[in-house]
Amino acid sequence: MSAILELQGVKKAFGAVVVADDQSWSLAPGEALGVIGPNGAGKTSMFNLVTGTLRADAGQIRLGGQDITGWSAAKRCRAGIARSFQVPQPFAHMTVFENAYVAATQGAGLSGRAAEALCLDVLDRTGLIAKANGQAGGLTLLERKRLELSRALCARPRVILLDEIAGGLTEHECQSLIQTIRDVHATGVSIVWIEHVVHALLAVVGRLMVIDFGRKIAEGEPQAIMQSREVREIYLGIEADG
Numbered sequence: 001m002s003a004i005l006e007l008q009g010v011k012k013a014f015g016a017v018v019v020a021d022d023q024s025w026s027l028a029p030g031e032a033l034g035v036i037g038p039n040g041a042g043k044t045s046m047f048n049l050v051t052g053t054l055r056a057d058a059g060q061i062r063l064g065g066q067d068i069t070g071w072s073a074a075k076r077c078r079a080g081i082a083r084s085f086q087v088p089q090p091f092a093h094m095t096v097f098e099n100a101y102v103a104a105t106q107g108a109g110l111s112g113r114a115a116e117a118l119c120l121d122v123l124d125r126t127g128l129i130a131k132a133n134g135q136a137g138g139l140t141l142l143e144r145k146r147l148e149l150s151r152a153l154c155a156r157p158r159v160i161l162l163d164e165i166a167g168g169l170t171e172h173e174c175q176s177l178i179q180t181i182r183d184v185h186a187t188g189v190s191i192v193w194i195e196h197v198v199h200a201l202l203a204v205v206g207r208l209m210v211i212d213f214g215r216k217i218a219e220g221e222p223q224a225i226m227q228s229r230e231v232r233e234i235y236l237g238i239e240a241d242g
């Protein structure tokens with residue numbers, strides 16, 4: 001099956017700091033791909049390149065086979081790429097529903113009843129419906145993470161990019177968020193998930209990719225990747241022996 005999202009030879013550097021080093025990878029429709037790598041490896045920059053807030057120096061990005069490399073971030077969002085941010089920054093003085101509504105109107109291009117219906121459905125699925133009329137600024141960390149997910153879903157994405165959405169949560173909170181993400185994945189949306197909380201990733205993704213110094217250094221079946229030489233070198237400092 002042809003890829004829903006594809007990067008081919010994507011390069012990006014900030015002076016001497018290379019954040020994408022000839023990156024090529026693809027995501028199949030309905031797939032959940034996990035991304036790990038040390039701090040500063042270029043994982044968030046890779047999301048910025050895909051969403052269009054960062055422009056690639058070289059290479060091509062395709063969505064559903066269409067070249068979107070030159071598209072603006074807004075156009076990419078309307079075409080079906082949505083993301084959550086590592087540090088949730090909701091519109092604090094607006095309600096949860098209003099935050100979702102902004103995403104449904106600006107991201108999905110809906111209005112009126114259709115936008116309202118989508119927001120209510122999404123907030124129900126993400127476990128925030130009881131908080132719909134509460135101020136976003138008063139949410140707990142888990143609820144803010146759920147709101148990040150809700151805002152991304154309200155853009156009606158074909159591909160959703162999750163940036164360390166499990167970070168900072170207790171184990172119990174993490175488990176409940178994992179279940180929500182599984183439910184989202186079951187609806188057919190394709191997912192790329194950057195995460196340091198590896199057990200959360202492994203509970204959802206079918207494939208794992210490792211990035212270091214902007215370069216994809218391994219990808220494959222999650223358990224095999226976790227035990228690979230590349231991962232042991234990066235995380236445990238074990239020397240490669242060939």
Ligand SMILES: Nc1ncnc2c1ncn2[C@@H]1O[C@H](COP(=O)(O)OP(=O)(O)OP(=O)(O)O)[C@@H](O)[C@H]1O
Nearest residue numbers: 014017019037038039040041042043044045046086
């Ligand atoms: N706009 C920018 N200008 C200059 N350097 C940048 C810029 N954005 C990111 N960097 C640098 O690029 C490198 C990669 O950053 P990035 O945030 O993509 O890493 P990351 O893998 O997501 O890290 P973490 O796991 O800590 O979130 C870092 O050294 C960062 O300081």
